[in-house]
Each structure stands twice: as C-alpha cells, then as structure tokens.
Amino acid sequence: MLKLIAHLLPPELYERLRRLPDSVHAGLEEIRIREERPLEIVSLDKSGFLTEDGGWSSNPQQAFRPSGELCRKLLGRLTGHSLYAMEEELRKGYITVTGGHRVGLAGRTVLERGDVKAIRDIGGFNIRIAREAVGAADKLAQQLADAARRSIHSTLLIGPPRMGKTTMLRDLARIVSSGAWPDTAMAGWPGRRVAIVDERSEIAASVKGVPSFDVGPRTDVMDACPKAEGMMMMLRSMSPEVIMADEIGRPEDAAAVREAAHSGVAIVATAHASSLEEARGRPILRELLHDGAFSRCVILGRSRSGFEARVVALQHAAPTAREPTAARAAGEAGT
Known part of the structure; x- marks a missing residue:
C-alpha cells in the first residue's frame, strides 16, 4: 500500500516507512504526521507509532518526530510546490x-468575514490511503437488488469514518453499471x-x-463538483x-436527492452515522429517511468477527409505478 503514495513522500520519510513490518504495510490505512510530534500509523484499524529506525511501537515516546x-x-509535494494553485482545496481542509x-x-486558519479563507502554518497531515476492492459489495448488491426495476434500491449507506462507505459505493457503481x-x-x-x-x-x-478506479462501463463522473449542483x-x-x-x-444535498427521487432515479449515497438512530438525529437525514427518499439503509460496522453490513428496509419507502405500496413489508426489518 505504501507504494501507492510513494510519490507524495519526501525520501527520508518514505525510507523509514518502507522498513515497517510487512503486516503493517498490508493493512495500511492512514499515516498521521504532526510536526515535532510522534508520527502515527493506522493499520487494520490498529494505531501505533513509527520509530526512528522504521519500526512499529505502541509507545509514543519511542516514535519518530517529523521536523518542520x-x-x-x-506540503510542497502535495501541492506541486504551488500553494496558491491549491488555495480552494486548502480552504476546505x-x-x-x-x-x-x-x-x-490542520494548522492556523485565516478568516474573512467569519468564514475560513485559507489554512496557514500547516503542521498536521492525515494521509488516508484509498484502495480499490473489486467484489467487496457483491453480497450487499444481492440484498439491495430491486427486482421490480431490475436495478438497485435507493439506499443510504451509513457508518463512522474509515468503515468502508466509499469503497462499498465505488464497487456498487461497478456492479450496477456493468x-x-x-x-x-x-x-x-x-x-x-x-x-x-x-x-x-x-x-x-x-x-x-478519467476515472482511475473501475466504476463500470456505463458510468459518468462529475468530478470535484459540489454534490447538489452535480x-x-x-x-x-x-x-x-x-x-x-x-x-x-x-440542505441543498437533500433538495437534489428529492428532485432525483421524484424523477424516478435511484439514489445511492453515504453519510456519517454509527446507527440508524444516530442518522435520524441529524435533521437533514431524518427528513430524507422520513420522506421516503431511500427505501434501504445499510449500516456498516465492525464486530468481533470482523466487518459487517446490516441492511434495513425502511418503513416510509416511497412507492414506485412498478412496486405498489402493499408489496412492501410494514415496519422495518433487517435483511
């Protein structure tokens, strides 16, 4: 996994990281770099620290501390040595x-009329490594299949950060498109x-x-565009x-989702929430779930046995022309 981001890293940092144990490399998820503080590694959902000689330790006192x-x-490598050209991205954090x-x-923000204009004195970096997992959503796709339309149900995928929401979404796109x-x-x-x-x-x-990942042959991508407008x-x-x-x-996302749903288009989207109850605690998601914009909810999480995805059929799913209301199960039931 480290080779995927080798071009981003200064040589002296890459050489230390390269010496990490193979088991850490195989599950590498995040590299958290903080100026003059312990360099943290997240691998297979476990956190540890990079040592001076490229080892792995649970003790921050033994950790390598990146200099300013x-x-x-x-930062120069990440921005192509042009902070000005990346101003918009930097403003988003x-x-x-x-x-x-x-x-x-992470760093010091510059405000303009109360809004964040830029980030300066950047001393914190969290490199999240994206990985393609073809086939990851095969089992889930079976549970989300809409037999009436021979397509996929409108679905909200929820879970906390680093739970594979984007990975699942990407693979669902591949399955549905192909x-x-x-x-x-x-x-x-x-x-x-x-x-x-x-x-x-x-x-x-x-x-x-041009997509770098396999998202299917019938897929069009609107890149770097605000969701609602896109x-x-x-x-x-x-x-x-x-x-x-x-x-x-x-709010603008919700309006776009409703418009698409009223146009007969299935929507598959992700959101941050650890449970359906937590999702309903967020006003925008609560409205969408209540209004029937989604007929399925997938709760992603980890248990002692590993990764799990639980599918819930939503009570307030809106009927379609080919699926009368009476055909839906009343209440919510996990599948």
Whole structure:
C-alpha cells in the first residue's frame, strides 16, 4: 500500500516507512504526521507509532518526530510546490491527490468575514490511503437488488469514518453499471446508466476527467463538483438511472436527492452515522429517511468477527409505478 503514495513522500520519510513490518504495510490505512510530534500509523484499524529506525511501537515516546523542514517538504509535494494553485482545496481542509488518496490538513486558519479563507502554518497531515476492492459489495448488491426495476434500491449507506462507505459505493457503481449482478436470479439484468458526483475525487479518483478506479462501463463522473449542483447537472444532461454521491448532509444535498427521487432515479449515497438512530438525529437525514427518499439503509460496522453490513428496509419507502405500496413489508426489518 505504501507504494501507492510513494510519490507524495519526501525520501527520508518514505525510507523509514518502507522498513515497517510487512503486516503493517498490508493493512495500511492512514499515516498521521504532526510536526515535532510522534508520527502515527493506522493499520487494520490498529494505531501505533513509527520509530526512528522504521519500526512499529505502541509507545509514543519511542516514535519518530517529523521536523518542520520535513513537513514543509511534504506540503510542497502535495501541492506541486504551488500553494496558491491549491488555495480552494486548502480552504476546505483537505487535498485529494492522484489515486483518490485524501490528505487532511490542520494548522492556523485565516478568516474573512467569519468564514475560513485559507489554512496557514500547516503542521498536521492525515494521509488516508484509498484502495480499490473489486467484489467487496457483491453480497450487499444481492440484498439491495430491486427486482421490480431490475436495478438497485435507493439506499443510504451509513457508518463512522474509515468503515468502508466509499469503497462499498465505488464497487456498487461497478456492479450496477456493468450488470455484473452476483446472483443467478439476476442473470440477464441489464447494466444501468450510473452518474457519480465525486465532490472530493475519492470515489472514481479521476485524473483529468478519467476515472482511475473501475466504476463500470456505463458510468459518468462529475468530478470535484459540489454534490447538489452535480446531481442536478447530471439529471439535466446525462439521463442517469442511478445517481451515487458521497457524504450527503446539507440542505441543498437533500433538495437534489428529492428532485432525483421524484424523477424516478435511484439514489445511492453515504453519510456519517454509527446507527440508524444516530442518522435520524441529524435533521437533514431524518427528513430524507422520513420522506421516503431511500427505501434501504445499510449500516456498516465492525464486530468481533470482523466487518459487517446490516441492511434495513425502511418503513416510509416511497412507492414506485412498478412496486405498489402493499408489496412492501410494514415496519422495518433487517435483511
């Protein structure tokens, strides 16, 4: 996994990281770099620290502490040595780089009329490594299949950070777009036109408009575009049958989701929440769930046995022309 981001790292940092144990490399998820403080590694959901000689330790006192000079070199590589050109990304607090990898930033903010204009004196970096997992959503796709439409149900995927929401969304796009339905009962179902609104360039990892990840042959991607505006643009111009977007939660997102739903388009989106109850505690998500914008909710999490995805059929799912209300199970039931 480290090789995926080698081009982003100053050589002196890469050489230390390269000496980490193979088991850490295999599950590498995040590299958290803080100026003059212990360098933290997250691998397979476990946190540890990089030592001076490239080892792994649970003791922060033994950790390598990146200097200010090293952090400046890292920032230069991340921004192509042009902070001005990356001003908009820096203002949002993160940079998405080639390959779909996302780098969170921390430092001193510069305000203008009460809004964040920029981030200066950046001394904190969180490099989140994106990985493609073809087949990760095969089992989930079976549970989300809409037999009446021979497509996918409108679905909200929820879970806390680093729970695989974007990975699942990406693989669902591949399955739906290619018609690679993973069940003999779905044999002959066509691939569907999918529109991905990739505001943070993490789903498709597009480079100059071309996706780096496999999101299917019938998929169009609107890259680096605000979700609400992107969904409306796709509806007007690309006649999608399914729209997918990451991390909805703003009022304008909800309005776009409703418009798409009223147009007969299935919506598959993600949001931050640890449970359905927590999602309903967020006003925008509560309204969408109550209004029937989504007919399924997937709760992603980890248990003692590992990763798990629980599918819930939502009570307030809106009826479709081909699926009368009486055909839906009353109440909510896990599948």
